Amino acid sequence: xxxxxxxxxxxxxxxxxxxxxxxxxxxxxxxxxxxxxxxxxxxxxxxxxxxxxxxxxxxxxxxxxxxxxxxxxxxxxxxxxxxxxxxxxxxxxxxxxxxxxxxxxxxxxxxxxxxxxxxxxxxxxxxxxxxxxxxxxxxxxxxxxxxxxxxxxxxxxxxxxxxxxxxxxxxxxxxxxxxxxxxxxxxxxxxxxxxxxxxxxxxxxxxxxxxxxxxxxxxxxxxxxxxxxxxxxxxxxxxxxxxxxxxxxxxxxxxxxxxxxxxxxxxxxxxxxxxxxxxxxxxxxxxxxxxxxxxxxxxxxxxxxxxxxxxxxxxxxxxxxxxxxxxxxxxxxxxxxxxxxxxxxxxxxxxxxxxxxxxxxxxxxxxxxxxxxxxxxxxxxxxxxxxxxxxxxxxxxxxxxxxxxxxxxxxxxxxxxxxxxxxxxxxxxxxxxxxxxxxxxxxxxxxxxxxxxxxxxxxxxxxxx
Numbered sequence: 001x002x003x004x005x006x007x008x009x010x011x012x013x014x015x016x017x018x019x020x021x022x023x024x025x026x027x028x029x030x031x032x033x034x035x036x037x038x039x040x041x042x043x044x045x046x047x048x049x050x051x052x053x054x055x056x057x058x059x060x061x062x063x064x065x066x067x068x069x070x071x072x073x074x075x076x077x078x079x080x081x082x083x084x085x086x087x088x089x090x091x092x093x094x095x096x097x098x099x100x101x102x103x104x105x106x107x108x109x110x111x112x113x114x115x116x117x118x119x120x121x122x123x124x125x126x127x128x129x130x131x132x133x134x135x136x137x138x139x140x141x142x143x144x145x146x147x148x149x150x151x152x153x154x155x156x157x158x159x160x161x162x163x164x165x166x167x168x169x170x171x172x173x174x175x176x177x178x179x180x181x182x183x184x185x186x187x188x189x190x191x192x193x194x195x196x197x198x199x200x201x202x203x204x205x206x207x208x209x210x211x212x213x214x215x216x217x218x219x220x221x222x223x224x225x226x227x228x229x230x231x232x233x234x235x236x237x238x239x240x241x242x243x244x245x246x247x248x249x250x251x252x253x254x255x256x257x258x259x260x261x262x263x264x265x266x267x268x269x270x271x272x273x274x275x276x277x278x279x280x281x282x283x284x285x286x287x288x289x290x291x292x293x294x295x296x297x298x299x300x301x302x303x304x305x306x307x308x309x310x311x312x313x314x315x316x317x318x319x320x321x322x323x324x325x326x327x328x329x330x331x332x333x334x335x336x337x338x339x340x341x342x343x344x345x346x347x348x349x350x351x352x353x354x355x356x357x358x359x360x361x362x363x364x365x366x367x368x369x370x371x372x373x374x375x376x377x378x379x380x381x382x383x384x385x386x387x388x389x390x391x392x393x394x395x396x397x398x399x400x401x402x403x404x405x406x407x408x409x410x411x412x413x414x415x416x417x418x419x420x421x422x423x424x425x426x427x428x429x430x431x432x433x434x435x436x437x438x439x440x441x442x443x444x445x446x447x448x449x450x451x452x453x454x455x456x457x458x459x460x461x462x463x464x465x
Contacts, residue, residue, distance in 0.1 A: 011455050012040060015448050024438040029363040030431040030456060033374050038367075039429070040456070047346065047360040048434040051410030052304045052393075053417040054354035056366065059297045060373050060382060061336040062312045066319065068381060072098035072290040074167070076109050077282040080123060090123035091285065092271065093249060095167025096131045097324070098290040099311040102170050103193050105288045106253050110260050112286050124266030125257070127250040131166035132314045132324035146244075148310065148326050150356030157217035157224075161355065162241035164310040166324060169249035171239075171307055174198050176215055176226055178236040180206060187234075189226045197251040198242060203227040215240060246270065298385050301408055302392035306353035313352035326351065337365070340372035354410055363432035366419045370430035374421075386420050398450055403457040414438055416445040422453065424460040431456070 012028075029044035031037070038044070062070075073096050080089015095101070133145050143149065146163040147156070155161030162172035175192040187204040199222060204213075207229030214227040215238050222243050230236065242248050250268035257264055290296065300308040310326075317328030329352065334344045348360035373382045386406040389398040393409040407420025419432035433452065435445045 011459070012452055013042075015451055015455075016042070018448070020438065020444070025436040026434060027363040028431070028433045028452070029367045030429060031367045031371055033371065033428045033430060038364075041364070044364040044367075045362045047348070047362055048417075048436045049357055049412070049415045050354055050359055050361045050366065050434060051412045051415045051417050052306075052354040053366060053408055053410035053419045053432070053434070054349075054352065054359055054361070055301055055304065055309050055410075056386075056408050056419060057333065057337065057369050058309045058312050058352040059300050059385060060369055060378075061316065061333050062293065063297060063378050063382060063385075064336065064373075064376065065316060065332065066293055066312075068292065068294045068378075070293040072096050072100075072315075074098050074101055074105070074288045074290075075284055076113075076286045076288075077284050079126075079282045082118070082283075085117045085119035087118060087121045087123070089121075090126050090266065090271070091121055092126040092128055092282070093167060093253060094128040094131075095165065095246065095249075097166050097168070097311050097315045097318070098288070099168050099171070099296065099305075099308045100290050101168055101249070101288065103252070106169070106249070106256060109286050109288065110253075110257055110262070113257075113262065114260060116285070118262055120263040120265075121257075122265050124271075125250050125254040125264060125268045126271040127167055127246045127268070128271060129166035129246040131318055132164065143326075145314075145325055148351035148353075148356050150350045150358035152357075153219065155355065156219060157215075157241055159239035159241055160306050162307050163243065163245055164307060164314060165244075165246045166314075167246040167249050168307065168311065169245055169252065171305070172245035172248070173239045173241045174224075174248075176200070176224060176238045176240055178204060178213065178226065178230060178234065178238070180230055180232060180234050182233045187230060191224075192237075193252060195248065195252050195255065197222060197248050199223045201225045205229045206232055211236070213238070217241070217243075219243075294381070294385075301385050302387045304393050304409070306355050309353035310351060337369070340369045342368050355412065357412065361434075363419075363434050366432035366434075367430055370419065370421065370432070374428065374430065383421055397446060398453070401450065401454060401457070403453075403461075405453060410434075411442060416442050416449070418449045418453075422456060422460075424457055425462075427460070429456070429460065 027043040027046040030040040032039045075094045078087050078091045159173045177190045179188045189202040204226050211230045212228040217224045254268040313329035314324040316332040318324035320332050321328040330349050337344050342365045350356040350358040383406050387394045389405050404423035410417035417434040422429045
């Protein structure tokens with residue numbers, strides 16, 4: 001049970017005299033972890049959109065339930081014989097949700113195949129991402145499981161809105177490389193990593209003044225349009241999410257094998273029938289392990305990578321319910337929240353990253369999670385997974401703050417949140433601030449958040465206000 005012992009209005013309440021707060025919604029909760037009391041609260045039980053603050057809950061649950069040493073495995077198998085350098089049949093990449101799989105790992109698999117003497121493959125390059133469900137029955141309807149409910153359609157060609165797959169590759173995006181050389185009349189546009197899976201339409205021009213770059217992928221295809229104009233000599237890289245990223249992995253694997261000198265007679269294609277049920281005979285050729293879960297969780301929080309958070313949700317569903325769906329993963333998250341003391345009847349959860357606007361939490365709920373984790377053996381681990389000032393999403397914030405802060409930001413349109421831990425004179429506090437439905441500059445809200453933290457740090461440290 002959380003006890004409430006308010007330290008008084010202090011000077012924090014003065015920040016809310018700003019006419020800005022006549023229209024916006026906000027809630028704050030500050031908790032003294034040593035004395036086990038709430039020391040400041042303002043609408044702390046109000047349900048608000050948490051944005052990426054939700055990643056604190058997702059990563060905490062993954063840390064507790066999967067363990068810090070958990071690793072994802074991507075397997076390469078063959079279906080057919082291997083004699084005299086020829087694989088007579090197909091080979092297949094099987095994913096288990098590794099969000100970090102990229103060019104280096106695929107190239108390593110190819111290099112190991114060459115070392116094993118493979119020179120030709122008579123069949124296809126197959127990909128299998130069945131560990132996560134693509135289409136799931138929810139009530140009386142089906143849900144498309146590569147994207148959570150509530151993600152805005154205009155996010156979906158951005159890297160932060162990438163589809164989720166059990167066979168992720170290159171963070172399920174490509175980089176559009178825009179290059180202009182002084183003296184050239186044309187702007188060069190290319191894709192990295194190089195792949196025929198994505199089609200580019202280049203309408204970029206050279207112009208005077210500021211850049212006006214437009215990069216757009218059609219929602220149901222992998223055609224990327226690049227338009228607008230850039231200044232002479234400009235170099236710009238823009239990541240773009242792809243449709244069906246597992247096939248991006250397959251196509252890159254196929255093209256890279258051919259470049260390396262391994263002949264492949266077939267194509268890159270999806271195949272799932274029989275792999276899980278044992279209807280086909282297969283032999284493992286090689287496998288790739290992801291970095292440790294700790295490395296993945298740190299990047300999830302410090303850089304706020306949505307793909308990583310959603311992979312964790314589906315992994316929890318697959319681990320505990322045998323079904324890699326958002327619904328099952330969120331059931332696990334709700335059970336974790338209950339352990340933290342949260343009344344889950346009063347929360348709304350739709351994804352693991354916080355990009356869905358359907359998510360609703362109260363600041364007191366976030367504090368309950370931070371308090372719970374502080375009392376586990378993973379206390380120091382979780383605190384180290386949150387950004388320090390000047391790091392990650394806090395890189396340009398709290399410039400003049402000299403205190404000890406580890407906190408996660410959360411930002412989508414008209415939403416700005418900050419939650420984490422504050423240490424003052426050796427005593428630890430946790431807090432959550434959520435601001436919703438404001439117009440105008442987000443920086444104005446962020447400045448208020450920073451003033452609140454500074455005021456707390458001064459007050460709790462006994463410094464004059």
